[in-house]
Amino acid sequence: MDIGKAHVKAASIGIDIGGTKTLGVMLSEQGNLLAQLRFPTPPGSVEIVELVLSIYSELSGEIDNDVQLSCLGIGVAGLVDKTGEIYHAPNLVNADGLRIRELIASKVDVPVHVDNDANCAALAEIRLGAAKDIGNALVVTLGTGIGGAVVVNGTVFRGGFGLAGEPGHMLVDPNGIRCACGANGCWESYASGTGLRNLAVRRAEVGELQDVVKGLGGRHEGITGELISQAASGGDKEAIAVVDEYAKWVAIGLANCAALLDPEMIVLGGGIVGSWGLFGPRICGVFDGFLIGSEQRSSVLIKPAKMGEAAGAVGASLLGTVRGAAQ
Ligand SMILES: [Zn+2]
Known part of the structure; x- marks a missing residue:
């Protein structure tokens, strides 16, 4: 060095x-x-x-x-x-x-x-990336789980005990998919990288995504979020339907956060940054529909993270x- x-x-x-x-x-x-x-x-x-x-x-x-x-x-x-x-x-x-x-x-x-x-x-x-000079922002990383951080007036808000900014375990469906934390229907079971896989497996189990499953020798257990992204980018309509559903779940959680925090910008990190053209417009396209007063309020910018791994x-x-x- x-x-x-x-x-x-x-x-x-x-x-x-x-x-x-x-x-x-x-x-x-x-x-x-x-x-x-x-x-x-x-x-x-x-x-x-x-x-x-x-x-x-x-x-x-x-x-x-x-x-x-x-x-x-x-x-x-x-x-x-x-x-x-x-x-x-x-x-x-x-x-x-x-x-x-x-x-x-x-x-x-x-x-x-x-x-x-x-x-x-x-x-x-x-300080250096997508939300440079933005005072109030939400940074959400969609990885194995969902990491989050709330930026208030230019500093990261830590909460009463230092543990603030964990949106992954907000409940979005109490009867929904089982989360690694033991609860049912946490946001990250739908909107993390793992969530994309969960949504795809659920559809494969009822006979959808046949081309993707065929490529895996008929074993839908082998489905990954990356495979779904690739198939959707290649025009597979059933994979695109999974991506649309995934974008909806991402947007629901982000709109919940935005209703509480009123950020100027939401920065999204994780695997979707590499396929922003596929995911970004879909998430932005449905986000406003879930946010109260979106027709009257200033729009919240949703940007991909810049800083990488x-x-x-x-x-x-x-x-x-x-x-x-x-x-
Ligand atoms: Zn959970």
Whole structure:
């Protein structure tokens, strides 16, 4: 790695601990990406702490002596409380209750900040990405589940206990599809990447999507959201019907959020960003119909996220610039 930027005077490090991968970045104070590292997320809290320390050590070792390292920010796939400790992280192994901020802070010589990964991704989008200079926004990532963050007056709203911005488990149909959390009919069972698959499997079970299922040797268990996107892009009418239904569910949840929060912009991240031409217009096309007063109020802009897979790590590196960040 050659950071090779003579004008860099200060930098910060961000590490995003996801369910499957851990990404570390170093960002200059101007917001330029100087270095990036990626590892599989190990199982177990001790191993996670060791990996964070080793990424920190490797990235900070790249900095010239005259560059000041301002902070280490950590994004975690899970709920993080106001003191920066992990409250509940179902997608990480043995990480519930992990006092990660305290453990890391005792071993490094810069301030350490910890937040939820979706909050970090939102921070990256409002500082450097799609919602730059937007004061009130909602950033929603449609991945395995649904991550969310609420931006109020230019900062990420953390709520009473630091746990705000989790729209994935809003109920949209109490008699609906079973969610990984144990409830029935959570929004993310319909509108996450997994939700797209759920909707497709439900149709395949009643005999629809025959061309897609035929391509899988007759096994509809093999259906993925990506296959549906590809088939729909190729003109498969039944796959297009799934995408239309999916867009409706995405829009229903977004309209619920918008009714509560009145955002100027909604930024959508996740797999759909790569197929925005297929999903974006469909979601925007039905969103207004679900939002009260849409004919009278200013329209809410719905945009794809810009920061890509490094959003969480980039946002984590910016945590030190947030007033009131956990430290
Ligand atoms: Zn749920």
